[in-house]
Amino acid sequence: MSSETILKGRVLGFTRCPFEGDPADTARLDEAVLIRDGHVVRTGAAAELRSASPEAQVEDMGEAVITAGFVDAHAHYPQTAMIASWGKRLIDWLNAYTFPEEMRFADPAYASEIAGRYLDLTLSNGTTTVASYCTIHPESVEAFFTAAQSRGLRAAAGKTCMNRNAPDALCDTTQSAYDDSQALLETWHGVDRLSYIVTPRFSPTSTPDQLSAMGALWAEHPDCLMQTHLSEQPDEVDWVKSLFPEARDYLDTYEAHGLLGARGLYGHAIYLEPRERDRLREVGAALVHCPTSNTFIGSGLFNMALAKAEGQRVGLATDTGGGSSFSMLRTMAAAYEIGQLTGTALHPAQLYWLATAGSAGAMHMDDKIGNIAPGMEADLIALDLASTPAIAQRAASAEDIWEAIFPTIMMGDDRAIKAVWTGGRRALG
Incomplete structure (x- = not known):
């Protein structure tokens, strides 16, 4: 009936x-x-x-x-307990706060506790779908999907892959990253309302071989999303240049390894070169604006007016816990404030669309949510x-x-x- x-x-x-x-x-x-x-x-x-x-x-x-x-197109549920940690720029913030907290997710009980807490917090703020990074631990992915499934949520997530420039306890290998990701994908992708996302954290924490392995996995499962970070801070961009001297730009470190495509979600994307902007638009990839994170960590000001004028696909996100709120209302407010600082007053309809249909479109789910x-x-x-x-x-x-x-x-x-x-x-x- x-x-x-x-x-x-x-x-x-x-x-x-x-x-x-x-x-x-x-x-x-x-x-x-x-x-x-x-x-x-x-x-x-x-x-x-x-x-x-x-x-x-x-x-x-x-x-x-x-x-x-609301649809949150970029979050880190394992950073729930360390949200609003004081006073660091991106790379120092990762080392001081993020990586120590993420080590705890080797414990399935802790992962389950935080996954449930995170989804209850986001639901209480009106968020019904999220794209989340997990940690390198398969247990963290299992915990997130189990918690989302029990709540009847449409949700997307993936095991974060990184094999360098991180503590040994948070490094996998090229092979284990591929094998773990594939196994999790085969277990969870398309089950109920769940979707797996191929998830290399960002170029500085993956070797070229690992990036290529993630690109191969994505090519084998082209209906999956892929998420990563791109051009969040100037010192990060410089770091990428030093690690990949042969690359034309930051985006090229993904493009050269099969990690540029229409179903890609590129978090932050503040400091883009003209070639990068052109390529992202050409392939129909999504830029994900994380305004509370960008102000809290001091990253910079995303230019929404420019991105939309040049035809970019754009989503909106909390970026918990670099972002300082679980609320997409607060995220919309921060996007408005950044718009004012970059010379464009975003209309309330534009803000609300970004937090709903826009983010759903970034995740290729706008036919559903x-x-x-x-x-x-x-x-x-x-x-x-x-x-x-x-x-x-x-x-x-x-x-x-x-x-x-x-x-x-x-x-x-x-x-x-x-x-x-x-x-x-x-x-x-």
Whole structure:
């Protein structure tokens, strides 16, 4: 027997990308959405949906705005416990905080504890899909997928591979990286709502042979995503030049080893050369903007206006725990602030699209998640636009839906997440 639910509220779905044309005219508002067997059937007037499906359970969210759940296109769940660690630049920060914490994930019990904690924290902030790095330990991948599966989440992750410039306890080998990744991929990829991501951490921590092995694995499984880091800080770019003197640029250290493609997710991508920008656009790869991380670690300012103007595919991400928040609302606020510093005030519709449909598109999942439309999976949130007195008084004077949502983007937190549904099932609220 099918299961039907009607959610009443202000149902917001995008009709086109708000980076094309007037961003204010890119979404539609409906009174309700009908969900059947975990998918959106249709949106429309509440009375019409009730008449068409009289047996459906009705959940009334009042004045809340019902949208797609947030999609976080780049995170490190093993860094949950060390988020907001003080005062280091990227390379020192890895050595002082990240690597010592990641060593603990050889313990399956600890990996399981943190995986559950991380997914509960992200769900409480309205994030229903995430692309996460794990550690070099297969146990860390097993823990993440097990926790995501038990919560009915669409999620993607992969074993981080690195065989140099890291502590011995966090180094694998070219062969073990390939073998472990392949075994995990064959076990988890496509199971329920889970996807495996081929995951070389970044060029400085992999030898050319290991990068080539990861490129070969990706070529053997072209439906998988691949994630890595690219041009996050100037000193990192210089380090890559010293390690790969034959490379034309940072991107070439991936391209030469089969790690450039349309299903690639390249985190940060702040300091790109013209050739790199051209190649990323040509292949349709995704740049993933991590604004709270870029400000917290002092990396630099991603130019969103330039990236979208030149036709880049762009996603948005927390980059937990370099990023200083589990919240995609806070991430949108930081993206707005960086936009101001780079000369472009991003419209609320553009920010919200980046956190939903844009990130889903970066992950090649925009046919499943990231929007409310017939046939999409019902990963939804109800957003309270009066979650605090300060937000409520500003939203009350708004003249349109985007002006009403913007104070929650800038000042909202987990209190704004009134309810969450994953695969049509009430997960929170």
